[in-house]
Each structure stands twice: as C-alpha cells, then as structure tokens.
Amino acid sequence: MTKQIVIDPITRIEGHSKITIQLDDNGRVEDARFHVTQYRGFERFCEGRPFYEMPSLMGRICGICTISHELASAKACDEIMAVQIPETADMLRRIVNLASVIQSHALSFFYLSSPDFLLGLESDPATRNIFGLAQKHPEIARDGVRLRRFGQEIIEWMAGKRVHPNWIVPGGVGSPLEPEVRDRILETIPEAYAIVQHSLDWFKRSLENYADEIRTFGNFPTLFMGLVSPTGGLELYDGSVRVVDERGSMLVPGFAPDSYQEYIGEAVEPWTFMKFPYYKPVGYPDGIYRVGPLARLNIIDACGTPQADQEWAEFRQLDRGMNFSSFYFHYARLIECLFAIERLEQHLNDPRILDKRVRAYAGPNSGEGIGITEAPRGTLIHHYRADSQGRITWSNLVVATTHNNLAMNRGVKQVAHRYVEGDRLTEGMLNRVEAVIRTFDPCLSCSTHAQDRLALHVELVSPDGEMLDQIWRD
C-alpha cells in the first residue's frame, strides 16, 4: 500500500497542553483542568505597525485557518478605513472563506476524527490514524483527501497561495476573479457534493453505535453563540452575533459586532495561558457558552440553502431541539460543508462575481476597527485601535478555541467523572479525554500562538496535592 502523509490530531493537540484531574477525599473526581502552557504574543507584535499590514501579519498566527484570521483582520481594517468594500469583493471574500471552512472541516472530520469512530477508541493507537483508516476504509480516506483538496485548490486558484496569501487586503481583495478560474471551480463542485452526501449517509447510519460517546462527550447544557444572517440563517462571514440559551430561547437575537465587549468578558486563570471568555450578563463562570459548528446549527432559524436545510431539520430532531453533546460537532461539520458548497456555487453563478472593481482605497479614517467572522472552529474577533497615522496602538484577539475554553474544561471533567476509577490513569481514559477535546477541534496554535511543544500530560492529584499518577503521551 502506498503511504500517505496526513495530519494527526492527537499529536497536534499534544503539542501544547496538559490536563490535571483533582480527586476529592472520597477518591472521586472533583475537578479536571485543561491547561495551555504557552503563547507567542501576536497582540503585541502588531503594535506600532501600519494597520494595512494586519491581514497579512495576523494570518501568520496559524497555518490552518490563515484565511479566517486574514478576513477578520481585513474587516477590522475596513472599519479603520471607514469604507464599505465593493460588493464583488465581499462575495469573493465569502467564497474563499467557505472554501477555507471546507478544507478545515475535512481535515478535522476525515483525518483527525474518523479513525476514532471507524476503528474504535479501544483500537491500537499505533494504527488508529489515517494510515489505519486508509487500510480499512480506503474510500473514506480518499474522500477526505479529495474534499480537503477541493477547498485548498479554490483558495490557491483565487488567492495565489494556500497558506498566507496576500490577496485579502483592507478594502477588499487583491485581484478580481478570472472567468476560467470560476469555471474550473464549478467543474469540481459535483464531486464535492457527492463526497459530502455519501459521508453524511454513512455517518448518520452509524450514529447509533456511539450512544455512549454521545452521552458522555461534552454533553451538558451551555449557551451557544455565533454569527447569523439578517434573516437568522447560517452565516460565516459577516452578520450580527446571536446568543441562545440552553433551552433554545434567544438571549440576544443579534448584537452588532462593535458591541461585543458589552456581552463578552474575558477571565484569566493563573494555571493556563488560555483566557476564559464568558457571557457577561450571566457572569463568570456560569456564563459558559460554546461556539463552532454545533453552536452555529443550534442558534440559527434555518441554514438558508435547500440541501443543508433538509439535513439541518433532521439534525434538530436528534434531541428534539438543542443538541448538547459535543460529539455532534462532527455531524455539524458535515452539514456545514454541504451548506458551504451550496453557497459557494450560488456566489460563483452570480453574474456580478466577475466584476473588476474589487478594492476600495483609503487611509485611516477611524481610530478603531472590529472584525468578527466565523472561523471553522467558531467566532473569531479581531479588534484594533490605531492612531491618526494608522499605526496600531492596541489590539485584542478572541479566537474560536478560546471561546470554548470553559466548555472544554467542563468536557474533560465529565469524561474524568465517568472513566477515572481509583488512583490510576488508564489508557482508555486518556483516549477519551483526547477524543472529547478533539470534538472541539481546538487550534492551540491560534489560541496561544504556540511557542513550541510539550507533550500531552495528564496528572492525577490527591486532595492534599500529592501526585498519584501521571501519563505522558509522546
């Protein structure tokens, strides 16, 4: 068999995290914490630099979701310029965003997570990866590679580079869409539909096998947050931010991105470098919320495209309303891929898409800019202030993984409750902790701007602070 090189999630997460599990006097799990132990400091890098550099600079936070960072940043810069970008530029930005969501979801679903569902969490870790998957289910592994490439190629054809293109700029985009590029993308769309449909079919059929995971994987009520379109539809690029409670009631139908600080607070804990955002009106830590694919499908009134809407209706029937289990993040990713292909196709078929006017030029006309988009992993906020010459004086970034920090910690605790017995850690427990963290598809590169790597390290601690056991996964 030919060997294939792919991304392994476990190792990616391993890079930067540590988990401690605290026992109480009766030897039961009292608390479990997911620590992140490093940072890179992008918020400081940018200070004193011209605002127009930001999309390019901020893209370098992360090689996987470059596009999301570039877009949130460019939107904040559009505000600093106080311009409305040309409508074609808006559509072109949306297309690369959708393509980026597809490539990232494909990576998460096929490369990172399907080995767990299809080979089983108890299977040998040495083969519980895409290599093992390619052996047992070659067609599924191939689907994953193809779907990821579909998204990556759209980005490359439109923006020049797959990672860190300079094409997304304040005021719009660098160059218009060429007709032959549009046609080339349209030709690849049928295959992408087929892959997603086929994947949804087998995934839905196999859901009943995961009853246990669904019950215990980050399954708890929280608030949910994400962008929605003006009509309450699924929105990944621009809109207002909706917050919904655990019963599905609307807390805020949609606040304007510029008022995010009224709704989102950020707490700091001394034991981790990742901050803890919370919903301000409820307070810390009760204002726990989740973002990302599951949250987005929980807050909307409909997706807004025909095929995705059908799937969404079925999805919402699972738990008759809100879906709490983080296991459903995986399911939600497939539905979002379907939506993304449909939307992308609509934009490409819009006659305005080939218009040559794709960039507005202006200097710094405002001292502040806030850009919010939905990255594959959830809501992404870039907030800058600039002086009269357009130099950045202050910035704040709230990335998707950080929004989910409280929920990830609670998820780890839930698994620990269920699977830690006695004063020893087992391999099975470790696998489940990893799997639950992976449902969130955390990007620690984004959330910490990772400086280098440490192994995933789980410590079991007695009430008096004595370390009973530890496991390193290296």
Added chain:
Amino acid sequence: MPAKPKIAFFDFSSCEGCQLTVIDALQTHLGLLDQVEIVQFREAMTEKQDTYQIAFVEGSCTREADEDRLRAIRKQAAVVVALGACAHLGGVNSMKNRWAIGNVQTYVYGEKNKETYPSYPARPISAVINVDAAIPGCPIDRFEFLHIVQMMLQGRVPKLPDYPLCVECKLSENACLNTLGKPCLGPITRAGCNAICTTYGDGCEGCRGFAPEPNFEYMREILRGHGLSETEIDARFTMFNHYQLQQMGEDAPLSPEGLQSLNGELPTSTFAAPKEAEGHG
C-alpha cells in the same frame, strides 16, 4: 537495495504553515515517499524514531530549552535544513524583539502570569547551530521544497536564486505594481516564489529575505514615492527581516527612529497601557 535516507521534521515557534505545505506537497507527489523514509513528523504521524539523516526544522528559537533541542538535532542529522522564514530568518517572530521581552508576556497575560513562561528574543536556527540549507518563504513554496529535496537526494547542494523577485515577476508578464501605486519589495527580495503575491495583485512583503546586495536606498526612494512615511518604510523592511536588520546594527537601512527600536529598546508600551489596565485582566 540501498537504504532510503531517513528524514525528520521538527517545529519550534511557528504557525505550522510550512509543515502543512510539506503535507500538501507530499499528497500530490507521493513518489517522494518511495525515495525517503519519514521517521518523525508531528503533524502527520504519532510514531517516531530517533535516527535520521536529514532534519527539516520549522520555526524560530525563542527560549533556552529550544537551544538544547536544536543541538540534539544537529548532533544526529548529517544535514539540517531550515524550513521557512521563521527558521531561516527569524520571520514574523522576530518582530517582538523590538520590545524588552517581559513586556510582551505582561501585555498578553498580565503581570501575575508572565514569569511562568520563559522566553527571549526570537532568532533563526542558524543563530544556534550550523545549517546546511534553507528553504525560504512564509510559507515555503511547495514546488521549491520538492525541487530542493530532489537535489539533496542526488547529493547536490541546492542553490537559491541569487537575483531579485522582479526577474520572475517580469517573466510572468505582470504590470509592475510599483508603477501602479502599490508598494512592492520585489527589487530587494530574493526570487524563487515565482512572484506569487504580485501576480495576485498585492505587493511583495519580502518573506523570502533580501536578495544579495540589495539597493536599500533605491527601495526607500520608491516607497517614499508612494507617500509612505519613514516609519511605514521601516515596517515594510522589518516584517520578515527584523532579525537580519538587527544583525546589521548601525548599518541597517532604517530611519533613526527605526534603528532605535531594532534591539528591544522599547521598554514599555510606546502607545497604550497594557491590557490589564483596560479591564481585560
């Protein structure tokens, strides 16, 4: 059959974009995997071996522990290759060298947490160990990567283009952005990416590093012509090449103010108060 050379990938302070580019390159050029054996690649596989002949290193050195790890890699590998701007030049990471380092941590995480995580100015890996070859760019170009690996497998020493980007840009028949009012660092930047950014409409930012014997003064003059201030020109020059300019010291082609900020002499924030004061702590 002769044994395949074993190659390994390592990452330091980086965004992992170069490693992802390697993965992309391998997916379309699976044949390469018949010629080499990959024994360590955190992005791609869990298992690992500690014997290898060629080491590809992504990311900058930003703390003391990195130095030991780099030396261990150097000791094992016959050939060490810097992968991408972070490893090759210091890349975007070295921008933080403008500030006294503790300040960066305090800014992001508050006074009480800053000690937990030791860090110092960012440097390319060549500041710590001998490097046999570099693949420039942020990220690397996947075709150049494949080309360089092929050269090395044939025992040849890969050579980077020693002419500026404008040569490739002209071959691509682009209209020159500097004549269209868009600032472009093409004249002083090393070619090899096929002028990808200028082809897609935005000026080169210099991610591949300076071309040999760059004419900085001429470049500054062009940029002034676009109405860029001296500080803005400094910013253009330092985005990926801050460390290179630091090495040039007094001779760095920057404005007096730019020279001052090269070496971490900005002790506290030049602008706003740290975040905690803003109520974010």
